[in-house]
Amino acid sequence: MSPKINQVVNPARLEFVLEQRKKYPMTWDILTPLPSWIKKEGKIDIHRNVFFSEQGFGFQWSGPEYLRIPHRGNIILGPKVEIFSGTNIVRPTLNDTRIGEGTKIDYNCHIAHNVNIGKHCLIIAGTILGGSVTIGDNCYLGIGCMIKNKVKIGNNVTIGMGAVVLNDVPDNYVMVGNPAKLLRNG
Numbered sequence: 112m113s114p115k116i117n118q119v120v121n122p123a124r125l126e127f128v129l130e131q132r133k134k135y136p137m138t139w140d141i142l143t144p145l146p147s148w149i150k151k152e153g154k155i156d157i158h159r160n161v162f163f164s165e166q167g168f169g170f171q172w173s174g175p176e177y178l179r180i181p182h183r184g185n186i187i188l189g190p191k192v193e194i195f196s197g198t199n200i201v202r203p204t205l206n207d208t209r210i211g212e213g214t215k216i217d218y219n220c221h222i223a224h225n226v227n228i229g230k231h232c233l234i235i236a237g238t239i240l241g242g243s244v245t246i247g248d249n250c251y252l253g254i255g256c257m258i259k260n261k262v263k264i265g266n267n268v269t270i271g272m273g274a275v276v277l278n279d280v281p282d283n284y285v286m287v288g289n290p291a292k293l294l295r296n297g
């Protein structure tokens with residue numbers, strides 16, 4: 112299986128980065144206050160102007176009108192989760208939802224209600240995850256991809272930039288295009 116684009120250890124590069132980190136120490140910091148329904152399991156980084164939206168865009172048609180569905184669940188952020196500015200994370204309806212250890216979410220992403228994200232994922236700028244999407248561990252979601260509501264993405268999956276994913280994706284797949292199709296397995 113070819114190494115994943117985001118999880119290749121380049122010893123020379125790693126040494127350089129470790130030196131830089133020693134020179135310019137970085138702390139874990141929460142720069143946007145966390146509402147009570149966000150729970151953290153360790154040190155996390157929440158950059159300025161992250162949006163935690165208390166009311167998800169969920170409605171029930173009653174006949175004459177749409178009724179707003181209450182959103183009362185919690186979001187659990189694993190240790191070393193990092194979320195960059197402009198990203199919007201929506202409160203779930205009933206169950207807890209989780210963003211797993213070490214996952215990093217870039218600028219201006221939208222994470223809709225009832226989404227679950229595994230460990231050590233990179234979610235790049237402009238990504239949109241529809242409601243009830245599940246993302247496995249070690250996934251890489253390229254710039255501006257969109258995942259349809261309720262789709263399940265396996266572990267070690269790469270989604271190319273701009274892809275529109277309409278169906279579940281098995282472990283290790285690399286998907287590209289609109290509609291997204293398999294580029295390779297592994």
Ligand SMILES: CC(C)(COP(=O)(O)OP(=O)(O)OC[C@H]1O[C@@H](n2cnc3c(N)ncnc32)[C@H](O)[C@@H]1OP(=O)(O)O)[C@@H](O)C(=O)NCCC(=O)NCCS
Binds near residue numbers: 274
């Ligand atoms: C999906 C991806 C990982 C594939 O990378 P790769 O294995 O090096 O693929 P290649 O560049 O060799 O391209 C292989 C084929 O897939 C196509 N392809 C690659 N990425 C594509 C994409 N995002 N959308 C549509 N087609 C894509 C190429 O055109 C090529 O097609 P061809 O064989 O018909 O010529 C990569 O293109 C990608 O989208 N990476 C994410 C980039 C990103 O978000 N970067 C953020 C950094 S801040």
